[in-house]
Amino acid sequence: MPEWHEADEVQLIEQAQAGNAEAFGQLYVQYAAAVFRYVFAHVDNRLDAEDLTEEVFLRAWRSISKYRQRDIPFLAYMFRIARNAVIDHHRRSRRSAQLVSLEGDDHPDRQIKDFRPDPGDAAIDRLERQEMHRLLDHLQEDYRTVILLRFFSGLSPEETAEVMERSPGAVRVLQHRALTALRKLLPVEGG
Amino acid sequence: MMAVGQDELELVFQACLEMIESGQEMFDSALSHYPDQAAAIRPALEALFWLQGKVRFFDPRPGFVESSRRRLFARIQQEVASQRPLAKKWIALLAWLSRSKRLTLQFILVLILITGLLIGASGVIVASQSAVPGDVLYPMKIAMENTQLVLTPGSVGDARLYIEFAQHRLLEVQTLVLKGRYQYILETVSEFERQVALATQLLKMTAEKGDPRAAPLATLLKDNLVNQSRMLAVLSEIIPNEVEEAFDQLNATTQTSISSAQDVIGTVPASPTSTPTSEAPVVATPVPGLTPTTTFPAASTGTVLPSPTSTPTVLFSSETTASPSIVSLGHPATATPTATRIETEPSLRTPKATHIPRPRGTPKPTKEKPPDRTKFPSRP
Numbered sequence: 001m002p003e004w005h006e007a008d009e010v011q012l013i014e015q016a017q018a019g020n021a022e023a024f025g026q027l028y029v030q031y032a033a034a035v036f037r038y039v040f041a042h043v044d045n046r047l048d049a050e051d052l053t054e055e056v057f058l059r060a061w062r063s064i065s066k067y068r069q070r071d072i073p074f075l076a077y078m079f080r081i082a083r084n085a086v087i088d089h090h091r092r093s094r095r096s097a098q099l100v101s102l103e104g105d106d107h108p109d110r111q112i113k114d115f116r117p118d119p120g121d122a123a124i125d126r127l128e129r130q131e132m133h134r135l136l137d138h139l140q141e142d143y144r145t146v147i148l149l150r151f152f153s154g155l156s157p158e159e160t161a162e163v164m165e166r167s168p169g170a171v172r173v174l175q176h177r178a179l180t181a182l183r184k185l186l187p188v189e190g191g
Numbered sequence: 192m193m194a195v196g197q198d199e200l201e202l203v204f205q206a207c208l209e210m211i212e213s214g215q216e217m218f219d220s221a222l223s224h225y226p227d228q229a230a231a232i233r234p235a236l237e238a239l240f241w242l243q244g245k246v247r248f249f250d251p252r253p254g255f256v257e258s259s260r261r262r263l264f265a266r267i268q269q270e271v272a273s274q275r276p277l278a279k280k281w282i283a284l285l286a287w288l289s290r291s292k293r294l295t296l297q298f299i300l301v302l303i304l305i306t307g308l309l310i311g312a313s314g315v316i317v318a319s320q321s322a323v324p325g326d327v328l329y330p331m332k333i334a335m336e337n338t339q340l341v342l343t344p345g346s347v348g349d350a351r352l353y354i355e356f357a358q359h360r361l362l363e364v365q366t367l368v369l370k371g372r373y374q375y376i377l378e379t380v381s382e383f384e385r386q387v388a389l390a391t392q393l394l395k396m397t398a399e400k401g402d403p404r405a406a407p408l409a410t411l412l413k414d415n416l417v418n419q420s421r422m423l424a425v426l427s428e429i430i431p432n433e434v435e436e437a438f439d440q441l442n443a444t445t446q447t448s449i450s451s452a453q454d455v456i457g458t459v460p461a462s463p464t465s466t467p468t469s470e471a472p473v474v475a476t477p478v479p480g481l482t483p484t485t486t487f488p489a490a491s492t493g494t495v496l497p498s499p500t501s502t503p504t505v506l507f508s509s510e511t512t513a514s515p516s517i518v519s520l521g522h523p524a525t526a527t528p529t530a531t532r533i534e535t536e537p538s539l540r541t542p543k544a545t546h547i548p549r550p551r552g553t554p555k556p557t558k559e560k561p562p563d564r565t566k567f568p569s570r571p
Binding site: 024040050128132173186 | 200201204205208232234235236237238239241242243245246248249250251252255256257259260262263264266267268270271
């Protein structure tokens, strides 16, 4: 993986703001995997996650001219868009009876899951993800979000704080509590 | 104390986390740095360790990033293309046209035609302003004047326009003489008489209402007429016999109108207090083209009646007398062009555009009733 410098990012963002789609494409290559993991943790279907990831970047392209680098790190800006896109996706999904709770009613018994086979996906992977979804669904919303942003997508505490609109200190406390809560859901080792 | 302990625990956990994430320490070795807090932070670190093993199940499939980058790039290009600026659309249109020479030629011809029409129309309007009777563009000049009259609100505005148009007619008469187009002089003179009479009537109406705008307009009319009468006097020396009568008529009307304008300038809005002593008849100032049907002696009213409704109504028939007969009405061909006041027996004269003089030093015998606008001839 090529080394990534902040100076590169600043330059690419400026070029993208000037309408350079190639520069935006490089930003996409840099951040697509992180966004994809975050999105995929919120949806059951890989194809939906792929579509949603592209949708996130398309939204970012449309609004990048309004983005100000001094206000928020670019990655945090991307994940704010991703978070909104996921919320919109679930609103649409509720109407089509494919509900994965992100906000509001998150009781597993009242959720309708999409268990259709994911084409091109190994069965073992599906089972692992289903287990992860089940555990995450038992966590409260801010715990789930901080775990996904910090440990799935690799955002720093500061970037996570920007996305969640909290202080970095609050994020550090939150991540510790979220992991402790998750540990309680995991099977006891050797048990 | 409890809060301090919790804060310390968060800091220790964060320190361990950074050591593990940076690869400096492994799970157990990181905990070994903080033996007192190890038991408290161990569950969180175990959960983190478990998570790190599961993240790969959420990785994108191989090749997804590159393929989706191409898809995204195509969608962006599509959006950019759909938001082309106007200039680019024109360029695209021209590019499309350039595929066919015939289409290009037709497009250019249409553009030239539209541009030419716009320029030509404005040029014709400007050129028509110097046209005289007999010119092709003269009807357009008259049409423009009529349009101005329609669009101008109020009698003061109309009076101003009639003064301006009467001036045009006088200038046209001069041009016609200089060009030798004598056949159009008579009709131009008739039109001048009509317009100057209307201007005078409107000015009188305005003055009777006490409108201060009447005096400057009357001054304008008078000055125009005085200036033009000098030129007419010069031209009267070179005109042929066939238009002498028309010129006499023109001179008489000019002088009468100067006098009328002077009356308006000197009009005092308040009613005169003295009783007129003149027995001279008052003849309603006629509008050329209309024949006054009533004449009356000023003395018959006894006093000046301020209310127009109490004065005998002056009616104008729509029957036109304009035309050569006007020239002959009470104006012998031998009449001196410079005669400004024509003494005449009222009973023997057909009312025409003349001013009947009053004895000097006597008050104006009566005020004429403002003409009924509805009786005016309709605008041409």
